[in-house]
Amino acid sequence: MSRPAPGVLVLAATPIGDPRDASPRLLEELAGADLVAAEDTRRLRRLCDRLGVQPTGRVLSYHEHNEAARTPELVQRIAAGDRVLLVTDAGMPSVSDPGYRLVTATVAEDLDVTCVPGPSAVLMALAVSGLPVDRFCFEGFLPRKAGERDRWLAALVDEPRTMVFFEAPHRLAAMLAALAAALGEDRPAAVCRELTKTYEEVWRGPLGQLRDRAADGVRGEITVVVAGADPTRDRGAVDLDEVLDGIRARVAAGERLKDVCAEEAARTGLRRKELYDAVLASRRSG
Numbered sequence: 001m002s003r004p005a006p007g008v009l010v011l012a013a014t015p016i017g018d019p020r021d022a023s024p025r026l027l028e029e030l031a032g033a034d035l036v037a038a039e040d041t042r043r044l045r046r047l048c049d050r051l052g053v054q055p056t057g058r059v060l061s062y063h064e065h066n067e068a069a070r071t072p073e074l075v076q077r078i079a080a081g082d083r084v085l086l087v088t089d090a091g092m093p094s095v096s097d098p099g100y101r102l103v104t105a106t107v108a109e110d111l112d113v114t115c116v117p118g119p120s121a122v123l124m125a126l127a128v129s130g131l132p133v134d135r136f137c138f139e140g141f142l143p144r145k146a147g148e149r150d151r152w153l154a155a156l157v158d159e160p161r162t163m164v165f166f167e168a169p170h171r172l173a174a175m176l177a178a179l180a181a182a183l184g185e186d187r188p189a190a191v192c193r194e195l196t197k198t199y200e201e202v203w204r205g206p207l208g209q210l211r212d213r214a215a216d217g218v219r220g221e222i223t224v225v226v227a228g229a230d231p232t233r234d235r236g237a238v239d240l241d242e243v244l245d246g247i248r249a250r251v252a253a254g255e256r257l258k259d260v261c262a263e264e265a266a267r268t269g270l271r272r273k274e275l276y277d278a279v280l281a282s283r284r285s286g
Contacts, residue, residue, distance in 0.1 A: 007034070007082040009074075009106045011099060013118030016090040016221070017196035019050045025116045027053045033085035035077055037062035037070075039098055043089050062086065067098050075105050078112075090221070091121055096140045096166055121195055122164050125223035128202055129162075129190035132227065136162040142175060150258060153182035154272045157265055160228040167222045176211035179226060181259055183207060184266035188227040194220035238268045244278055251279070 012029050015021040030036065030048060034057045038044040041061050048054060062070055078084050086093045086102060092115075093099030106113050126133045139156070142165060143149045156163060167175045172191070179189070185208030193201045199220065203210055207226070243264055250260045257279060258272075265272035 006111050007078045007080065007084065008112040008114055009078055009102065010083065010085045010114055010116060011093045011103070012085055012087050012116035013092045013120065014047060014087050014090055015196065016119045016121050016124070017194065017200075019047060021119045021196060022047075022051055023116060023118050026118060027051055029083075029085050029116055030055050030087075032083070033057045034082035035060070035074070036085045036087065037074060037102075038086075039063045039088040039093075044087060057083075057085075062102070063098055067101050071102050071105050074102055075109055075111070078106060079109060091119060092117075095120075095122070095138070119196065121166070121192075121221070121223045124195050125164060125190070125192040125225050126162065128192065128195075129225040130204055131162050131188060131190060131225055133162060135160070135228070136164060138164045141166050141168075142178070144171075146178075149178055150182065150262060150272075153178060154262065154265065157183060157272070158229050158269070160231055162228050163226045165224040165226070167224055169218050169220060169222055172218050172222055172224075173211065173214040175224070176207060176214050179224075180207040180211050182262045182266055182272075183226065183229075184263070185209075185211075187266070190225045191218075192223040192225065193218065195223065197221075238270060240270070240278070243268055243270065243275065244282065247275060247279055248282070 010029055010033065012026050014026065030053050033055065036044070036055050036057055036059045038059060038061060040063070041059055044059065074084055086099055088097035088099065091097065094103055103113055122138055126136055137159065143152055186206045189205070189207050189210055191203040191210055191214070203213060247260050247264055251257050258276065261272045261275040261279070264270065264275055
């Protein structure tokens with residue numbers, strides 16, 4: 001008995017807001033896949049109703065809480081010859097969404113993986129931000145814990161590429177405050193809200209200004225774009241002793257040492273850890 005021809009894993013981008021952005025290929029894949037794995041099956045059904053398409057294959061859930069257990073089953077279906085379609089709630093699977101685990105497992109079995117391109121909050125936010133797009137990097141969601149987040153941002157102080165982040169609306173103000181402290185209040189940025197939806201809005205300006213604007217709260221899906229470090233910034237003219245004196249004075253006045261060091265690192269181009277360690281060393285030496 002001959003072995004069935006291997007199937008394929010299809011990653012398909014879904015609309016990030018406006019269902020009219022769905023591609024004809026997405027409709028074809030939804031109607032023709034042997035199995036549709038969806039991050040949220042209820043949202044998928046609502047999308048299909050709006051698009052006027054009915055999946056003929058089996059529909060099952062595939063999300064962060066069950067992907068480890070469900071991945072082997074999907075790989076087996078692909079190996080048996082099925083066309084397995086993976087969709088998430090919005091945008092491209094595996095980009096800050098479930099999918100990476102399934103892709104790596106499928107590739108490890110030497111099975112085919114393909115993609116139906118489509119809407120992307122990352123690329124749309126870059127395009128409308130007004131910031132350089134010739135080089136960029138995607139940073140996803142920042143760590144929630146302050147210590148991890150500060151270390152993450154400290155590594156980005158000298159990043160020359162435009163940076164793209166995702167954030168939840170209720171954490172946006174804190175995120176912008178952390179960005180302003182680490183990268184500098186004058187660093188150009190854009191907050192893109194509800195892209196492709198009825199209340200689409202883009203705020204552009206320095207991080208300090210955007211932080212203040214977000215203080216009263218915001219709703220909707222958020223993508224933040226931040227300019228990279230200025231490569232012409234002069235680091236050689238900085239007087240370290242003068243910077244340390246300023247840090248010690250601010251800390252004596254009641255500010256937190258790590259916050260002041262992060263701001264001065266962004267302003268001067270010096271390393272935050274270098275400043276922090278120097279202040280602690282001066283304390284030990286009296």
